[in-house]
Amino acid sequence: MSTVPILYKRLFLTLLGVVLVFSLQAQRVEIEEIYFEDAKIHIIYELLDSKEDRPYQLKLYSSKDKFISPLTAVSGDVGVEIYPGNGKVIIWDPFEEYGQDFSEEINLEIRGRVYVPFVKLDDFNYESLKRGKSYEITWTGGASSNILNIAIYKGDNKVSVFQNIANVGQYTLDIPKKIEVGKNYRLRISDNKNKDDVVYSKEFAIKRKIPLALQIAPVAVIGAGVYFLLPYLQSEEESGFEDPENPTTITN
Structure with a gap:
């Protein structure tokens, strides 16, 4: 049994060896390393198969529920369409899974099968x-x-x-x-x-349905119109010419 300290809490971790056997060829998972970092368990493994393009579905289970339901607070190389290779990693957060007060002996098991999409x-x-x-x-x-x-x-x-x-x-x-x-x-x-x-x-x-540039463009066009209109009005006022529709009334 490997022991992994989690901060100041104790979580005893045992990883059960898993061998995946399909047809006449041997496919298996080999655990390379287990360590604790950032309050999470990291499981480094290698998925071996003679066919490198064969996808798998891998899940992580725990003894807390007698390996009935897969763990959900997991990330990394877990789930569907996992292809053979080394340096694979599953990251599990036990405190997200079971709460911040979780501290007990627990076994983990990796289970897998060849992945065949149902649709x-x-x-x-x-x-x-x-x-x-x-x-x-x-x-x-x-x-x-x-x-x-x-x-x-x-x-x-x-x-x-x-x-x-x-x-x-x-x-x-x-x-x-x-x-x-x-x-x-x-x-x-x-x-x-x-x-x-x-x-x-x-x-x-x-x-976005409408690109941001196009959403801003009308405002820019209006701004440009005001910019060009102001000099025009200013020059008209300074020229002294009258507006024929609004003549200036001169009084003595």
């Missing part, structure tokens, strides 16, 4: 989506009984979700007007009953 997005090749606009997205696969959730993520953070969508192969996605402009967004399509059925789109950017 496949069709031609989702957008480099960017605009706020306030609608986009038709289509997909194939899954059962007609599947009820889907489609969420917009920025990195690992969920920013918007569209729930209880029938698996009819298409959906009109309305991009919220108040979503933050930026990069590193992606769609997450999941089955609302099976947590293992998850698909991500490629990353895209969120942009």
Whole structure:
């Protein structure tokens, strides 16, 4: 058993060895290092497979609930579409997961399987989506009984979700007007009953519906009009010429 001190609290960590075996070829996870940093557990591992382009779905479990539900306060090389290689890292925050007073002996286990998407997005090749606009997205696969959730993520953070969508192969996605402009967004399509059925789109950017430059331009044009009008009025006043529609009345 490896012991890992967490600040002034005690958390005893045991990592169970995991061997993933599929067909006649051996695929496995080898733990290279475990350490504590910034109040989080870092698990460095290598995912070995003779096929480097074969994706996996990896999850981290704990003995606190007898390895029933995957841990959620995780980041790094965990989740879906994890490809073989070394230097992989899973970062787990036990205090976010179980509260600031958490301090007990616990075992962790990595479980994995070959990742097979339950649905496949069709031609989702957008480099960017605009706020306030609608986009038709289509997909194939899954059962007609599947009820889907489609969420917009920025990195690992969920920013918007569209729930209880029938698996009819298409959906009109309305991009919220108040979503933050930026990069590193992606769609997450999941089955609302099976947590293992998850698909991500490629990353895209969120942009304004009307570019900021165009929003500012009318103000600049009005300002320019006033600027050019003022000298014109000034020169007219200084010239001494009368306005024929408003003649000056001279009184003695």
